[in-house]
Amino acid sequence: MKMGKMEEVLRLIKEGKRFPGDIARELGITVEEVEGIIELLKSLGYIEEIEQGPSCETCPLRRICYGKCIVPRLKVLKPSFKALEE
Amino acid sequence: MVMRVVALAGNPNVGKTTIFNDLTGMRQHVGNWPGVTVEKKEGVFEHKGERFLVVDLPGTYSLTAHSIDELVARNFLLNGNPDVVVNVVDATAVLRNLYLTMEIFEMGLKNIIIALNKVDLAEKKGIRIDPVKMSKALGVPVVPLNAKEGAGLDELKDKIWEMAHGKIKTNPVLPRYDPEVEREIEHISKCLEGTELAKRYPLRWLAIKLLQRDDEAMKLVLRHLGEDKLKEIMTHIGEAEARYGRAMDLIIASQKYEFIDGLTHEFMGHGKVKETLTDQLDKILVHPVYGFIVMAFVFYLVFKLVFTFGFPLQGILDDAFGRLGEWVAPHIANEALRGLVVDGIISGVGSVLSFFPLVFLLFLALSFLEDIGYMARVAVLMEGILRKFGLPGKAIIPLILGLGCNVPAVMATRTLDKEKDRLVAMFVNPFIPCSARLSVISFLVGTFFGGNALVALAIYLLAFAVALLSAKLVSRFVPGEESPFVIELPEFLLPSWKSLILHSWERSKEFVQKAGTVILVGSIIIWYLSNYPVPIGTGNSYAEKLGHLLEPYLRLMGLDWKAGVSLIFGIIAKENVISTYSILYGGLSGDALKEAMMSSMTPLQGFVLAVVTTLYIPCIATIGAIRAESNWKWALAVTVYMITVASIVGIFIWQVGTALGL
Numbered sequence: 001m002k003m004g005k006m007e008e009v010l011r012l013i014k015e016g017k018r019f020p021g022d023i024a025r026e027l028g029i030t031v032e033e034v035e036g037i038i039e040l041l042k043s044l045g046y047i048e049e050i051e052q053g054p055s056c057e058t059c060p061l062r063r064i065c066y067g068k069c070i071v072p073r074l075k076v077l078k079p080s081f082k083a084l085e086e
Numbered sequence: 087m088v089m090r091v092v093a094l095a096g097n098p099n100v101g102k103t104t105i106f107n108d109l110t111g112m113r114q115h116v117g118n119w120p121g122v123t124v125e126k127k128e129g130v131f132e133h134k135g136e137r138f139l140v141v142d143l144p145g146t147y148s149l150t151a152h153s154i155d156e157l158v159a160r161n162f163l164l165n166g167n168p169d170v171v172v173n174v175v176d177a178t179a180v181l182r183n184l185y186l187t188m189e190i191f192e193m194g195l196k197n198i199i200i201a202l203n204k205v206d207l208a209e210k211k212g213i214r215i216d217p218v219k220m221s222k223a224l225g226v227p228v229v230p231l232n233a234k235e236g237a238g239l240d241e242l243k244d245k246i247w248e249m250a251h252g253k254i255k256t257n258p259v260l261p262r263y264d265p266e267v268e269r270e271i272e273h274i275s276k277c278l279e280g281t282e283l284a285k286r287y288p289l290r291w292l293a294i295k296l297l298q299r300d301d302e303a304m305k306l307v308l309r310h311l312g313e314d315k316l317k318e319i320m321t322h323i324g325e326a327e328a329r330y331g332r333a334m335d336l337i338i339a340s341q342k343y344e345f346i347d348g349l350t351h352e353f354m355g356h357g358k359v360k361e362t363l364t365d366q367l368d369k370i371l372v373h374p375v376y377g378f379i380v381m382a383f384v385f386y387l388v389f390k391l392v393f394t395f396g397f398p399l400q401g402i403l404d405d406a407f408g409r410l411g412e413w414v415a416p417h418i419a420n421e422a423l424r425g426l427v428v429d430g431i432i433s434g435v436g437s438v439l440s441f442f443p444l445v446f447l448l449f450l451a452l453s454f455l456e457d458i459g460y461m462a463r464v465a466v467l468m469e470g471i472l473r474k475f476g477l478p479g480k481a482i483i484p485l486i487l488g489l490g491c492n493v494p495a496v497m498a499t500r501t502l503d504k505e506k507d508r509l510v511a512m513f514v515n516p517f518i519p520c521s522a523r524l525s526v527i528s529f530l531v532g533t534f535f536g537g538n539a540l541v542a543l544a545i546y547l548l549a550f551a552v553a554l555l556s557a558k559l560v561s562r563f564v565p566g567e568e569s570p571f572v573i574e575l576p577e578f579l580l581p582s583w584k585s586l587i588l589h590s591w592e593r594s595k596e597f598v599q600k601a602g603t604v605i606l607v608g609s610i611i612i613w614y615l616s617n618y619p620v621p622i623g624t625g626n627s628y629a630e631k632l633g634h635l636l637e638p639y640l641r642l643m644g645l646d647w648k649a650g651v652s653l654i655f656g657i658i659a660k661e662n663v664i665s666t667y668s669i670l671y672g673g674l675s676g677d678a679l680k681e682a683m684m685s686s687m688t689p690l691q692g693f694v695l696a697v698v699t700t701l702y703i704p705c706i707a708t709i710g711a712i713r714a715e716s717n718w719k720w721a722l723a724v725t726v727y728m729i730t731v732a733s734i735v736g737i738f739i740w741q742v743g744t745a746l747g748l
Contacts, residue, residue, distance in 0.1 A: 001264055001330050004340030005347070013572050018469070018479065020574055035574055036182030037343070039097075043147035043156065044339055050480065050501050050571065072486050074462035075574040078503070082333075 005029065009037045010046055014079050038077060046083040050076040089130070089139040090250045093166065095159060095190060096174030097183050098145030101203040103127075104233040105174055106142045109243070119158045133243040138250070141168070147182065148339075149189040151302040160302075163193055164287070169250045172242070174201045177208035177215055177230075180354060184346045185339075187224070191258040194288035198258060199245050200228040206235075212357035219353035225257040260290070261345040267337060270297055270326050277319055282310045297323055298335035364459075364577045371463040372575075374470070381464055385546070388451040389539035392444050393528070397537050399443035400528075404676035407436025411673070426613055429673030434609025434665035437675045439601045441525035441664070442594065448524055450590040452489065457581035461486060466573060475554040476561030478502055480571055481511040485553070488518030490593065492704060496711040503569045512712050513560050513724055516704035517553035517731075519546055521597070522660040526699045529664045533680045534692030541693070549700050552731060600659060608655055608662045612669045615651075622670065629670065643698065643736035644691045644744070656699060658706055663699050690743040694736050702732035 003011070005027060012023045020034040027034070041047040096102045107114075110129025119126045127142040143162055144155035151157050163171065173190055175183040190198060202217060221228040227245050231238035248254050263271070274293035278284050283292060283306060295303035296319055307316045327334055370376045411432040418424040455461050465486055469479040480502055488495035492515055499511040519527065527545055528537075535541045615628040622630060632654065633647025640650050648670050655662035668675050671682045683692070703725055704712065713721040 001266060001332075001337065004344040006340035006343045007332070007336060010336070014570050016570050018571070018573055019466070020572065023572075032179060033181060036179050038572065038574070039147050039182060040185055040339065040343070043152060044150060044335060045152045046336065047572075050483075072456065072461035072465040072483065074465055074576060076480065076483065076501075076571055077574070078569065078571040 005033075006037050006040065009034060010041055010079065010083060013038075013047070013077075014083065041083075042077065046080055047077050048080045050078055089137050090169040091166070092138050092140045092170045092172060092246055092250075093143055093162060093168035094140060094172050094174065095143045095163065095186065096145060096201075097147055097176060097179075097186060100145070100174045100176040100183065101231075101233040102142060102145060102174045105172075105201060105203065105231070105239075105242075106140060108233060108236055108239050109140055124154055124158050131243070133247050136247065136250075138246065141166070146186065148186055149193070150298065150335075151300050157302065160193075163190060163195060168195075169197060170246050171195055171198045172201050172246065173198055174203055177202050177205045178211055178213060180213075180215065180350055181343070181346055184224075184350070185343060188261045188342055188346060191260055192288070192291045192294060194291060196256050196258065197249050198226045198256060199242070199249060200224060200226055201231050201233075201238075201242055202228050203231045203233050205230045206232045214355045214357060216353045223259065223349050223352040225259045227254060227256070259349070261342045263338065263341045263345070266330070267297075267334075267341060270323075270334070273322065274319060277315070277322075278307075278311075283307065294338060297326075298338055299323065299333075300335075362577070364575075367578060368463070368575065371460070372466050374467075377463070377467045381467060382543070382547075384455070384460065386539055386543050388448070388455075389542045391451055392447045392524075393532070393537040393539050393542070396444035396447045396528070397532055400440050400532075401676065403440040403442065404436070407432055407440060408675055408678075410436070411675075422617075425617060425673075426610065430609050430613025430669060431606065433668045433673040433675050434612065435601050435606050437668035437679065438525065438605050438661045438665050439598065440675070441528060441661075442597055444528045445521055445525060445597045446590055446594040448521060449490075449593040450586065453586050453590050453593070454581060457579065457586060459576045459578045462575050466575065469573070471554065472557070475558045477510060477514070477554075477557045478504075478507040478569065480569075481507065484511055484515055485518055488515050488520060490521055491596075492516050492518065492520050492708040493711045496708060496715055499715065506564045507569075509564050509716060509720060510557055510560050512716060512720065513727070514553040514557045516708050516712075516724060516728060517549050517556065517701060519549050519700050520660070522600075522705070523700050525597075525661050526656070526663045527696050530692050530696040530699075533683055534687070534689040545693075545696055545700055548697060548735075552701060552735065556727070556731065597661075600661065604659045605661055605665055608658055609665050609669060612651070612655055612662070612666050616669055622672070639733075642740070643694050643733070644688075644740040645695060645698070645736075646686075649695055649698075653699065653702060656705075657703055660699065660705055688748075690740065690748045693743075694740050697739060698732045698736040701728060701735060703728050 008027055009023055012026060017023050017026070020031045020038065024031045024034045038047055042049065094102055094106055106127060106129060109131045111131070113131070114127060114129040117126050118124065124144055129140045131138055131140060141162065143159040146153070146156045146159050149156055149160040149163070151160070162168070171190060173187050175187065187200065200220070202215065202220070205215065208215060217228040217230050227249070229238055229242045229245055231242065233239075245254070262268070271290060271293045274296050275289045278289055278292060287306070292303055292306070296307065304316060304320070307319060323334055330337060371380055411428045414432065415424055415428050418427060452461070465482045468485070469482045472481055473479050481499070483501065484495045484498040487498050495515050495518065496512050499508045499515070502508045502511055527542055531537060531542045612629065615632065616622045618628060620626050629651050630647060633650040636650035637647040640646065648667065651670060652663045652666040655666045667683065668679055671679055674682050709721050709725060712724055
């Protein structure tokens with residue numbers, strides 16, 4: 001059975017492609033489409049978003065800190081356990 | 087008369103809430119869906135003399151049962167008997183949005199209207215959609231909207247009214263799958279034929295959900311048809327998956343997407359895709375060569391801004407603390423108490439607090455870079471470098487967090503999948519200069535180099551280089567392998583200045599709070615050690631004795647006993663390095679302290695001290711965080727390693743610098 005774009009995107013992520021732009025180039029589609037497919041894969045439980053830092057509630061400095069973490073405004077996602085088992 | 091119910095369904099951020107607000111105005115009620123903490127919004131609108139109840143469903147990308155939002159939306163569509171379903175579709179992302187549409191169609195619902203929102207934005211992006219053809223292809227009415235402007239809303243209300251009164255006949259298109267998948271759907275459907283479930287749910291939908299191993303669908307079979315039936319169905323699905331070598335849910339989702347892709351060709355076309363400003367900027371900002379040049383320039387500008395505007399303000403604060411000391415001194419008769427308050431507390435804490443403007447400006451600059459999206463580009467640039475040095479690319483996030491504070495940065499290494507990656511990332515993280523070290527670097531660069539931003543930048547770059555080389559070294563002993571991940575870059579956005587300033591203020595507040603606690607206690611202890619059992623200058627105060635113990639070793643890097651005492655107290659909090667110097671010089675601050683230091687140290691010694699302070703040891707809180715995230719042995723290894731590296735680098739710079747006559 002032929003693989004569709006959704007499966008191809010997941011395959012490329014699992015193979016180590018880092019950026020939607022690289023995946024888009026490889027599949028001949030737009031970056032927006034790749035990002036849309038990633039959202040769908042996320043809702044299907046194949047991709048999960050990585051939290052970018054500890055929550056302030058669990059930080060040992062919570063009593064003296066007002067949230068000074070410098071967090072780059074990017075989304076980092078990884079294949080879920082389900083995807084890696086595939 | 088019973089109100090007709092209109093369900094509003096769609097992906098997140100498609101303008102669903104705007105449409106809900108446009109339709110219902112102020113007549114809204116917000117509560118929770120029964121049994122869950124998902125917000126339920128309901129509102130009423132009137133059209134052609136009839137009132138409609140609008141239910142805003144949670145935004146979802148699909149109707150699987152993976153999240154509570156999806157389950158709530160799905161259960162309402164299945165069991166809530168809405169008279170009309172308005173499916174809001176974002177015209178700029180039709181492919182992704184129609185996935186949810188197809189899931190709704192597969193549920194067997196007929197009274198569906200597509201509200202095609204953001205048509206204006208789609209046109210700007212060169213996306214052409216023919217609503218008439220789209221309606222024909224999908225088999226349901228399509229209403230183009232620009233919800234922000236309220237355009238198309240009257241037509242939507244008309245369509246809702248007509249559909250609720252049975253004046254519109256629809257024929258929603260159903261996704262077709264490969265023959266093999268269709269065969270599996272048919273097989274499962276036959277297994278369910280004539281059962282209780284067949285009366286309650288559309289068979290095709292249930293069969294597809296079972297093939298996708300949907301938890302809720304499996305529970306339905308178990309509850310109504312028993313364990314044997316469920317086992318029979320699941321065994322069949324397992325065999326099918328073994329035959330195709332892939333999970334059925336992924337095959338079905340993928341083929342559904344392909345079906346949608348084919349369908350869109352009937353009504354959607356792309357003009358020449360215009361390159362956005364973000365695309366144009368990214369060509370330079372994440373370029374493997376130009377990107378680094380820009381990054382170095384940007385960070386040079388950050389230091390330039392911090393020093394140019396920060397030092398004059400720091401001078402004002404420093405003078406203010408000096409005057410406060412002069413004003414307080416005559417009011418305290420007891421000599422020891424006067425010494426403690428004026429030379430210990432006011433000078434010690436004041437010398438640190440005076441750096442508040444610099445810390446605030448640094449956070450302001452970093453918050454600006456963070457909010458516009460530049461820090462994300464830095465992360466992408468550095469990610470490639472990290473991998474070359476044996477660190478997993480994902481470790482860039484904890485490293486960037488370290489610019490603010492190393493404690494949450496060490497905790498953020500939890501996001502790395504492998505234990506070995508976590509250990510390496512934790513090992514190198516304390517080398518990243520936190521905001522506390524910025525005040526020490528600023529103090530020394532201001533004193534010895536007239537606040538030259540290039541010198542500060544050089545110290546930061548050196549710290550990054552040491553972190554990378556350490557990663558390379560440690561990863562040889564603790565090898566790990568890269569796990570896959572993908573990074574999505576945000577669009578560039580202009581931040582709101584108000585939120586930027588408020589955010590920077592919140593971040594800098596910790597600096598003030600720390601000055602009132604850790605630095606205050608540290609200043610009192612340092613003052614005591616400097617004045618007992620005999621005052622400083624005799625060579626017999628505790629501080630001098632402590633410093634002299636380290637002096638032979640520190641001499642190798644050109645530093646004296648005062649540096650030794652400062653570095654010891656810097657372990658508690660790095661800012662203590664400044665307050666210690668202030669107290670050891672008899673409570674001097676501001677220009678007087680600078681002059682005193684310059685008369686006893688050369689710029690080379692000042693540079694060595696700045697580098698050693700940046701590299702020599704994590705603060706106590708960071709050591710504690712490393713211990714909590716790994717173990718004592720690792721925390722000890724990091725500490726010993728950092729002292730060793732700082733010593734080697736310090737000795738090297740001093741010896742080479744001296745040989746060069748600097």
